Amino acid sequence: MDFTDVSLTALRVFRTVAEQRTFTAAATALGYTQSAVSRQIASIERAAGAELLERRRDGVRLTAAGRVVLRRATVVLDQIDATARELSGLPAQGATVRVGWVPSAGPVLLPRALAALARTDPAITVVTREGGTPSLVRALRAGSVDLALLGSAPPFRSPDDESPPLAVQTLTERALRLAVPAAHPLARGDFVDVADLRGRRWIAGPMSGEDRLMGVWPGLDERPEIAHTARDWLAKLHLVAAGCGITTVAASLAPAAPPGVRILPVRGGPQEQRRLLLARLPAPPTEPVARVADALRVAAIDTDTPL
Template identity: 55%
Template sequence: MEMTLVGLRVLREVAERGTFTAAAQALGYTQSAVSRQMAALEEATGARLFDRYPGGVRLTGSGRALLRRAVVALDALEAADRELRGAEEVERGSVRLGFFPTAGAVIVPRALAMLHQEHPHIQVTTREGTTPSLVRALRAGTLDLAVLSSRPPHRSPDTDEPPLSVEPLLEVHLAVAVSVGGAFAERGSVSVEEIAGAPWIAGPGSADEPLLGVWPGLPGRSEVRHTARDWLTKLHLVAAGVGITTATPALLPVVPPGVRFVPVEGAPEEVRRVSLVRVPGPPNAPTQALAHALRREAADLADLADLAD
């Protein structure tokens, strides 16, 4: 039995999605069809490609090695197809970017505007996602760059080989966003004890990432009164005076009126690092141009955060 292009495409999708079910939905296949393709690929290679566990699947060392080669082959075939069809993308270039939710409020749109001004023919496609999902997409070759956030000790977002290229762009200190009409508005800082009993506005937690918007490590169980995935929605709810949330000065350019950032005392300093992540190897020209725009926007935001401090 030989490896097939269909099998390699399914392999890439399963590696990115993390489950046979999600890969089947993305491809428009049945789950059994995906299972058959992966079984055939394992038979053709003579190696186990996935470790199965209750939450999904993870590539083995053999699976990661095959995926690296499969991504190169599939990308080459797709590029050949575009060239044969005369697609302008070959000459003009394209880049695929993933980012964590807060980055979509400021750094990504501003960097894209800068890129469009300087390189109007570069086509960028974007997607928002969690760190695990974006890392899987980088490994699967369906993203070229990802803007990710991390907290100390700022380890690599995965342990697979070869190691991802991780370039720090920006470091910011976490603060609490409060209403200018609320109890904390005139304070120079707030204590852990005070905010522990406050009503919170947070994003729904998931298996991939914890609850976002509540100060880390608070004693007891925090009261999450409002949930929202979008950070601007959270900040507008803060402005309405219905609760508080965590935020960083990187959001200052889009903070609605009626919101103030206050530092927290009596707790370890919470630092968030924003990094540009990609698979190792020389990036193409469009990817380099987008990375340059992201670096410049990050530098501008760092200056703004320093002024806020």
């Protein structure tokens, strides 16, 4: 085992592959050819004397040795980046906090937290990226984000099964809601009975591999009619406002719903709870990361009020 000849390029490629889960996606993200990515991975595996990535039909997954190398590679790359910034006279990287977030956290909670931070901690720069829970967990493990707002549904398992476990805190837990046009018969009451959801036209997100962005009420005993598909939550809600169908929605999105939409609870059947989680790597956070985490927790308390 000899890492003396491993290049920084190989470490960056390895970290990107670990996050993207396929050589093709990593090549696209880095602007490399797939063969170049393969060569860099081969070089770092030769140096490690072990297989770092398990090749599977649906992509790659880190082996136990791969998790060790990724953890160390992330430290090295972060230190190199911090050194480059310091030598160029830029602010220290410690003052920048990278936050990943699922779509349900974007419209209300995240802007509220960032506005509060601008008042209380103007020296902290926050950069963010949207993603699905699986991709954001990989970004945490790869060191590409410092904090991640993740979504979770029953049975509320851990976001991943890697070791050491992520430090995870539940920010909110609320029932899934239904978005209906304000003039729709379902909008006449203060709730919708689950039995009344049969035979409806639905607006749903496209299923894209591991990130299943659905908008149909879970557990319906029929094949739903999907009238429209849209990935963006705001597009789905505007389609609801236009009378094009109904969709499910996280309770946290209710304050951002456009006119012409009612957000209602559903009665009957199993409770469909949804959690918003705040996750980070288990090592003690830096002071800027802790300050951003505190702001996100406060914003979650402010927004987590009954509708």
